[in-house]
Amino acid sequence: MAEHYDVLVVGAGPAGLAAARAVASHGARVGLIDAQPRAGGQVWRYDVRQPAPRAARQAIANLRGVELLAQHSVVAAEASALRVETPQGSKLLSFGSLVLATGARELLLPFPGWTLPGVTGAGGLQALAKQGWPVEGRRVVVAGSGPLLLAAADTLRKHGAHVLGMYEQASPASVASFARQLLAWPARAWQAAGLRARLAGVPYLPGSFVRNAHGVDTVQRVDIDTPRGVRTVECDLLAVGYGLVPNTELAQLLGCALDDAGKHPRVQADALLRTSVPQVFAAGEACGIGGQAVARIEGAMAGHMATGHSQAAQALLPRRDRERRFGALLARHFALDPRLHKLADDLSTICRCEDVRMGDLAGFTDARAAKLATRCGMGACQGRICGTALAELGHFPRSGARPPIFPARLATLAGLATLSSDDA
Ligand SMILES: Cc1cc2nc3c(=O)[nH]c(=O)nc-3n(C[C@H](O)[C@H](O)[C@H](O)COP(=O)(O)OP(=O)(O)OC[C@H]3O[C@@H](n4cnc5c(N)ncnc54)[C@H](O)[C@@H]3O)c2cc1C
Known part of the structure; x- marks a missing residue:
């Protein structure tokens, strides 16, 4: 009832x-x-x-x-x-x-090393820190795109992290144009100015993106493509998200x-x-x-x-x-650089829930066929990470949603009128 x-x-x-x-x-x-x-x-x-x-x-x-x-x-x-x-x-x-x-939710894009422990989304690490996950004294690289990078860096600093830099993929010209137009929204401009003031001393580099993350059991260093060439930064954590x-x-x-x-x-x-x-x-x-x-x-x-x-x-x-x-x-000023679509190689994991690599998807033209053959998208996140990344990379069009959209008990599934034998 x-x-x-x-x-x-x-x-x-x-x-x-x-x-x-x-x-x-x-x-x-x-x-x-x-x-x-x-x-x-x-x-x-x-x-x-x-x-x-x-x-x-x-x-x-x-x-x-x-x-x-x-x-x-x-x-x-x-x-x-x-x-x-x-x-x-x-x-x-x-x-x-x-x-x-x-x-x-955050858009996460694959690149070599993105599944190493210590690599998270920018908002993801912000959420972990807010919930009490210890970041105090840890060296963090924040990267990706959009205003969330600044908000995440600010939270991380308040929790004692040592933020080494913020690497924004949008070009310097695009970020400068965004900042000028922000003045039409005075409350937001004021908020952004406050954030920048609190983050004084933390480098902010537009036109930059993480190419690789290296480490054995955890991330230890990252290669960052900047307008002045590739920069390698040693760190304990990498927080990288490409918008929402x-x-x-x-x-x-x-x-x-x-x-x-x-x-x-x-x-x-x-x-x-x-x-x-x-x-x-x-x-x-x-x-x-x-x-x-x-x-x-x-x-x-x-x-x-x-x-x-x-x-x-x-x-x-x-x-x-x-x-x-x-x-x-x-959306206009933080549009993603097409070079980000080419970072992952065939050995890069795309579906971390089911351990599927980019190369495993070769030859599939629709998400459903790829899912049935490789289990890509069939894990706990139900394709929220890999399906979204694949859509961004232009691999497959978005596939439809099926119940349950979040993990549920077997007893719940058994009672779902909308669950067909195809979904089980
Ligand atoms: C990880 C992350 C961090 C962010 N941090 C900042 C920040 O620091 N500063 C900032 O200005 N903006 C931040 N944003 C942007 C933020 O999303 C928006 O500014 C604002 O929170 C949007 O409000 P909303 O009510 O539309 O959605 P949200 O705030 O996202 O709220 C949606 C809620 O719906 C719930 N929900 C969704 N589906 C279901 C379901 N099926 N069943 C039950 N509950 C469900 C979720 O649990 C969530 O609490 C962040 C976004 C993300 C993804």
Whole structure:
């Protein structure tokens, strides 16, 4: 028997928190679901050492009337209901309306040595440090692309790491042009200036990317291609991420149309955040990368829409459009250098869950055939890392999502109406 909510919100990051608050303000019963033990999403992830920023404290404290369903992973979707996995077992939750605020994940690209222990995503190492993984005194190279490199370096320094440098793949001209245009968003420009000031003394080199990581049991040094030639840096940790891609798997299970214009799809939503499925709304980075400001505004809009208050949503439209323009600015200035697509060789592991090498995929033209023959993408991450990297490298178009989208118990799988014999 399903527990019923007027509105369910999936994702308790900035978008989901704002959505749930907006729903509760209209007196509807709302459940706010997140796989994590605490609300906050990626940007406001709980930090064992640092107090949360004021906006995060306010958003998390201000949840009167919202039922927070933490440690609930949505693994499958049925008509007007979600199957969730919890530490105690699985549950079916039904909804009148649904808001998808499932956020984004990091794009990791393969290169020789990328699976060595000590090599992580930039946001990945930031998350580990926030959760208490010890980085104190460790020499860290931060690399990849986008503003997340600075945010990650800042967190790592606050946790006592010795950040040796930040290596940005976008060209110096592109980064300089981005910085000039940032002035049109004074709050962001101010935030960026604060970050740069806190990171004074840490070299920031645009036009640079990691070519190789070397080490025996752990990473020991990295070769970095810079505008002045290859530089070898000795380090204990390498944190490298190439920006973010929207999490669309749950939207796919629900049958929502995706915007496939780029290599990485996003949930298609109209100006008022309606998806192609009636009573399903989407907000924040699931609809495209844009940062926490747009996530908060869209979350509130989606919450109003989910309860039928379209005028309240409409009133936020101008602010939302302005913040979405920032997302477009990011995408233009931090577009990936095609040289990054050629770093991996045939011996580079592409699927770390199932130990599949790039060379094992030779001759396959679609992801499904490659998966069936090599097990690529069949591990615990369900292709979130390798499938996304392969799409970026132009190997296979994106493949569809199948339940369960996160690991689930056998008992849960046995009860899934949507699981066909093909998926098992
Ligand atoms: C690793 C990482 C680190 C980042 N760090 C920063 C930073 O320091 N500063 C910054 O400005 N921006 C950072 N960002 C960017 C950040 O994603 C956005 O600015 C902002 O958090 C987006 O808000 P959101 O609500 O759309 O999504 P998120 O904050 O990503 O929230 C989505 C939530 O949905 C939950 N979820 C997704 N699918 C399911 C499911 N099936 N079942 C249950 N729960 C689910 C996730 O657990 C997550 O908590 C980071 C992004 C990543 C990926």
